[in-house]
Amino acid sequence: MEWLRSAACADEDPELFFPAGTAGPALRDVTAAKRVCARCRVADACLTYALSNGRASGVWGGTCEEERDALLRTTRTTWTT
Secondary structure: OHHHHHOHHHHOOHHHHOOOOOOOHHHHHHHHHHHHHHOOOOHHHHHHHHHHOOOOOOOEOOEOHHHHHHHHHHHHHHHHO
């Protein structure tokens, strides 16, 4: 996880990336976290890490939980067809 030192989120409040809930303020936090990820030069490594290590909660590599679930489903479908 050497890439983590270069991550744009390194100086951010970690709670921003792990909002409590799925509505209201939590949605605003997810949007704000994704903005941080959008300017991160290691977002791809972060996303790969999250997908490879089963990180189900939080924002990783610019994706929320639902987006990573969809990516994993797509990947599984691609491998099985």
